[in-house]
Amino acid sequence: xxxxxxxxxxxxxxxxxxxxxxxxxxxxxxxxxxxxxxxxxxxxxxxxxxxxxxxxxxxxxxxxxxxxxxxxxxxxxxxxxxxxxxxxxxxxxxxxxxxxxxxxxxxxxxxxxxxxxxxxxxxxxxxxxxxxxxxxxxxxxxxxxxxxxxxxxxxxxxxxxxxxxxxxxxxxxxxxxxxxxxxxxxxxxxxxxxxxxxxxxxxxxxxxxxxxxxxxxxxxxxxxxxx
Numbered sequence: 639x640x641x642x643x644x645x646x647x648x649x650x651x652x653x654x655x656x657x658x659x660x661x662x663x664x665x666x667x668x669x670x671x672x673x674x675x676x677x678x679x680x681x682x683x684x685x686x687x688x689x690x691x692x693x694x695x696x697x698x699x700x701x702x703x704x705x706x707x708x709x710x711x712x713x714x715x716x717x718x719x720x721x722x723x724x725x726x727x728x729x730x731x732x733x734x735x736x737x738x739x740x741x742x743x744x745x746x747x748x749x750x751x752x753x754x755x756x757x758x759x760x761x762x763x764x765x766x767x768x769x770x771x772x773x774x775x776x777x778x779x780x781x782x783x784x785x786x787x788x789x790x791x792x793x794x795x796x797x798x799x800x801x802x803x804x805x806x807x808x809x810x811x812x813x814x815x816x817x818x819x820x821x822x823x824x825x826x827x828x829x830x831x832x833x834x835x836x837x838x839x840x841x842x843x844x845x846x847x848x849x850x851x852x853x854x855x856x857x858x859x860x861x862x863x864x865x
Contacts, residue, residue: 643833646673646713647705647733654829692724699836702730703850704760738764740831747794751802
């Protein structure tokens with residue numbers, strides 16, 4: 639199965655092409671440029687360099703959250719546009735789950751964390767079992783203190799992955815919880831992880847695929863307060 643994957647949920651943006659689990663190419667950029675200017679450019683350049691056309695694809699996979707409201711929206715919109723125009727099946731993948739798939743370490747509980755501001759992180763826990771990744775909890779927005787209480791109650795070694803890894807590492811270290819940050823090349827979410835997770839994901843009708851934000855945007859929160 640030939641999968642085009644797209645990831646733009648945080649500061650980095652990436653696209654990847656995988657064939658039956660093998661990574662053929664990945665373009666990754668962490669320059670904080672607007673994803674609307676880079677994501678599709680990277681995708682088209684990568685496919686052109688591999689002599690692959692949109693019609694050759696079996697599936698388009700995209701990280702549909704949680705993450706940056708603007709970044710997730712750009713990624714989902716770009717993927718839906720390609721899928722709609724090429725009549726290609728599409729699926730949405732949890733950003734947090736995709737990060738677990740790019741880590742091949744089985745001796746740790748993988749703690750995917752993205753900085754959600756206001757002393758919160760977007761988080762989920764996973765563990766590898768052979769070639770599978772087992773989810774240990776749902777995606778959630780959780781305070782650093784609540785996450786620390788949960789991790790402290792579980793007797794495990796933790797590997798932190800995501801743009802919130804340093805934030806969580808410092809918080810956990812200050813209260814005596816041992817954890818480790820993933821290597822720099824694996825720390826940030828990538829389209830490769832999205833592609834790996836997509837191998838077992840359910841196809842979603844293009845019209846039904848939506849971003850999964852976990853909590854209201856700042857504009858929505860302010861509108862609720864004002865009303």
